[in-house]
Amino acid sequence: MEPDVTRTYQKFETLWKVISALGRAAGKIQWDQQVMMPKQGGDMCAEELAALEEIHHERMVDNELWRILCDLRHAASEGFLDSMQSANVRLALRDADRARVIPVSLASDIARQACIGEQVWEEAKGRNDFAMFAPHLAKMIKLKRAYARYLAADLKDLYTPLLQDYEPDFTAAEVTKLLSDLREQLTPLVERVISMPQPDCSVLKKVYNADGLHRLSQRVISLMGFAGGEDSRLDVSAHPFCTGTLKDVRMTTRFVPEDGLEAFYSTLHEAGHGLYERNLPYDQAGMPVASAVSLGVHESQSRFWEVLVGKSRSFLRYIFPELQNTFPDMLANENSDSLYRAFNAAQLTPIRVNADPLTYNLHIIVRVDLEPLLISGDLEVLALPEAWNRRFKELFGFTPSDDAHGSLQDTHWSGGSFGYFGTYTLGNELSCQLYEACHAAYPDLENHIAAGDLMPARHWLREHIHRHGSLYDAKTLIKKATGKPLGCEALMRFFKKRYEDVYQTSL
Numbered sequence: 208m209e210p211d212v213t214r215t216y217q218k219f220e221t222l223w224k225v226i227s228a229l230g231r232a233a234g235k236i237q238w239d240q241q242v243m244m245p246k247q248g249g250d251m252c253a254e255e256l257a258a259l260e261e262i263h264h265e266r267m268v269d270n271e272l273w274r275i276l277c278d279l280r281h282a283a284s285e286g287f288l289d290s291m292q293s294a295n296v297r298l299a300l301r302d303a304d305r306a307r308v309i310p311v312s313l314a315s316d317i318a319r320q321a322c323i324g325e326q327v328w329e330e331a332k333g334r335n336d337f338a339m340f341a342p343h344l345a346k347m348i349k350l351k352r353a354y355a356r357y358l359a360a361d362l363k364d365l366y367t368p369l370l371q372d373y374e375p376d377f378t379a380a381e382v383t384k385l386l387s388d389l390r391e392q393l394t395p396l397v398e399r400v401i402s403m404p405q406p407d408c409s410v411l412k413k414v415y416n417a418d419g420l421h422r423l424s425q426r427v428i429s430l431m432g433f434a435g436g437e438d439s440r441l442d443v444s445a446h447p448f449c450t451g452t453l454k455d456v457r458m459t460t461r462f463v464p465e466d467g468l469e470a471f472y473s474t475l476h477e478a479g480h481g482l483y484e485r486n487l488p489y490d491q492a493g494m495p496v497a498s499a500v501s502l503g504v505h506e507s508q509s510r511f512w513e514v515l516v517g518k519s520r521s522f523l524r525y526i527f528p529e530l531q532n533t534f535p536d537m538l539a540n541e542n543s544d545s546l547y548r549a550f551n552a553a554q555l556t557p558i559r560v561n562a563d564p565l566t567y568n569l570h571i572i573v574r575v576d577l578e579p580l581l582i583s584g585d586l587e588v589l590a591l592p593e594a595w596n597r598r599f600k601e602l603f604g605f606t607p608s609d610d611a612h613g614s615l616q617d618t619h620w621s622g623g624s625f626g627y628f629g630t631y632t633l634g635n636e637l638s639c640q641l642y643e644a645c646h647a648a649y650p651d652l653e654n655h656i657a658a659g660d661l662m663p664a665r666h667w668l669r670e671h672i673h674r675h676g677s678l679y680d681a682k683t684l685i686k687k688a689t690g691k692p693l694g695c696e697a698l699m700r701f702f703k704k705r706y707e708d709v710y711q712t713s714l
């Protein structure tokens with residue numbers, strides 16, 4: 208590198224590492240809010256987060272940073288930067304550009320409305336009162352529409368810029384196409400599976416002791432290669448999540464008595480997210496490249512461990528004796544096969560978060576069909592419950608009993624997360640593509656899993672996904688790791704194989 212370029216790049220690193228540290232500090236406060244904070248700490252917590260956000264924003268739109276980034280963009284085009292450095296400049300320009308384009312007042316209006324909207328939504332859902340939530344949803348849609356207008360390349364497509372907050376390399380048209388391709392193949396398979404005699408799932412309805420579930424959760428995290436309190440934590444929160452990165456990964460799980468053993472799977476899910484964060488390129492810590500490339504890729508990691516590994520026959524064969532030792536009375540009449548069938552049983556339920564892997568993506572299709580219409584204004588907020596029920600009936604064959612089980616069930620829209628839902632399906636599709644590629648590299652992968660050895664899978668994911676961070680865009684990364692662009696074929700092959708095995712039939 209030229210001496211001038213070296214100095215400029217060092218300045219960029221210094222400035223960016225502060226921005227990154229401010230973001231991580233906010234993440235720790237949010238973790239504290241959900242895991243540790245006394246009930247009455249909420250007001251002070253909101254002030255702390257707002258103060259950090261203000262400084263973060265000031266640093267991000269700083270003119271000196273922008274000048275440095277423009278110089279470095281030029282240096283990169285002249286070949287003076289290596290690939291990691293060029294990626295850091297490209298990603299920082301993208302983030303700084305977004306921050307500079309959106310007026311601060313609009314960003315803070317959205318943040319405030321998200322806070323109010325989430326509270327009202329929670330109450331409205333509890334009371335099954337859509338009319339109570341409607342004005343807040345309408346306000347948020349208006350704000351997000353204004354936000355999208357600042358970023359849109361084409362004002363006729365305001366959904367793409369919203370979606371790109373989560374999935375920067377995909378357009379609305381591409382996500383819609385992926386979902387419609389999947390829908391075409393998935394619907395007939397769901398119909399066939401649902402019409403089969405169903406496995407006995409009563410084992411999932413029992414109440415399991417939280418201490419036992421916590422011990423099993425810790426156990427599975429160490430099987431995945433976390434070093435316990437050295438590099439990660441597992442705590443309890445109302446909604447499971449994962450935050451933190453590199454050598455400080457924080458995962459949470461929840462123990463809801465009527466959720467049976469599902470807590471065990473929510474730990475596996477969050478630990479999949481955690482492993483991605485844990486293995487991002489440490490030598491780039493604090494720089495943009497040391498971050499996950501997109502939410503879809505992130506979700507592919509959690510689903511890989513939760514569904515492909517965790518709910519497989521091989522893994523259940525390994526972990527069953529430990530489950531039975533932990534819950535001898537509850538699991539006295541079970542074996543690994545009966546648990547395998549219960550955990551994988553497919554069922555049409557109105558609630559997305561309770562859905563099994565097979566029917567889950569139908570829930571996403573309902574939402575992604577409706578979101579662009581809400582943003583464009585073609586669907587009025589007051590007409591949403593009816594549109595939801597109509598669309599739901601087409602896909603599921605029945606109408607939800609009320610709005611709390613219909614259009615009011617998810618928190619996402621109340622907080623302004625439009626364009627988020629599609630990333631779940633992208634992640635599901637990618638998890639299967641990755642599993643196939645990993646299996647091709649380790650033909651005896653399932654024997655390792657059946658012996659409790661999860662290291663080949665961890666190693667493969669680290670090598671092909673984690674260590675690259677955001678060096679490549681999502682599409683390039685997917686192609687490099689799996690040899691193919693993202694599609695529904697691997698997911699459909701997985702469904703067919705898994706459900707033929709669970710239902711002992713040919714599909």
Ligand SMILES: [Zn+2]
Nearest residue numbers: 476480506509
């Ligand atoms: Zn997830």
